Amino acid sequence: MSTPRFLNAAPEHFEVWARLFRELGVDDPLPTAVAWLNTQGPDTFFAELDGEIVGYGYGQVLGASGYVRNVVVAPTARGRGLGRAIVLELGRRMAAAGCTSWQLNVKVDNEPALELYRSVGMRGDYRTWVVRIALDTPLALAPSPSAVAAHEPPAELDEQLEREFEVAPGLLARHRTRPGARVLAFEFEGRPTALAPFDPHFPGCFPFRLRDARAALGVLERLLELVPPGRPHLQLVIERDEAAARALLAAGARAVFEIQHMHGPLK
Ligand SMILES: CC(C)(COP(=O)(O)OP(=O)(O)OC[C@H]1O[C@@H](n2cnc3c(N)ncnc32)[C@H](O)[C@@H]1OP(=O)(O)O)[C@@H](O)C(=O)NCCC(=O)NCCS
Structure with missing residues (x-):
């Protein structure tokens, strides 16, 4: 293979990006060119080989x-x-920016990608479930036994929430830069119980944390209210927490896919 040339993302790359993105096999709606460039552009580069763009990171x-x-x-x-x-x-770019480790999510049946990531020193740790809750199908969940309180904490509390819910530091700040994004936190029986960074684009939450399945209905009812008109479902990315994922699947949520989280050291 000749050596690829890496190009920073620019407006003229949107179409090739949209075509390549479809190779991931996810049916998330595409952002507009402007939204893509603003939210992903600074962290995206393209690989050009023999004058043609044939990949991106x-x-x-x-x-x-x-x-x-x-x-x-x-x-x-x-x-x-x-x-x-x-x-x-x-x-290389992450290490140059001071990162000492790296992580990612990959579909559990994506053997080429799993092999590729293993070959650069990453190892699997936990699983993640992407589920969708259809607006027209009521969930078979018992009512929450006591009130579930929803609030929208200010950005100053992001670090505290990230610690509390074991979310990667800085992820909530990134989330807040997305158009229309909100961060919801829920309390149940006096304790922080759920964290839901909501993005109307999907529409849904990445990541979604639910510590106590008894609060599920109260939490989900509030989140379903945020789904923009005309969109058929709420999408939740449930990391690590098989019990929460199984509870929602048993209640009628649909599994979109199951993914493996991997991480490794960066030198
Ligand atoms: C995954 C993907 C990026 C690999 O790209 P690629 O250019 O074919 O990969 P490379 O040629 O650099 O191969 C690197 C390593 O990946 C693994 N690999 C690549 N293709 C593989 C295959 N079909 N089966 C098993 N392992 C494979 C091997 O470990 C390989 O190392 P080796 O050649 O020394 O054996 C590509 O298949 C792709 O774009 N898939 C669709 C999008 C996707 O799924 N991306 C990952 C999402 S997290």
């Missing part, structure tokens, strides 16, 4: 940890080392 620096969000190689350019070159370039 998107990764965020979250404190001391780098979060690899997307690695995509065009089908015609696969199997020649470009995927690894993009991953290593992401790692």
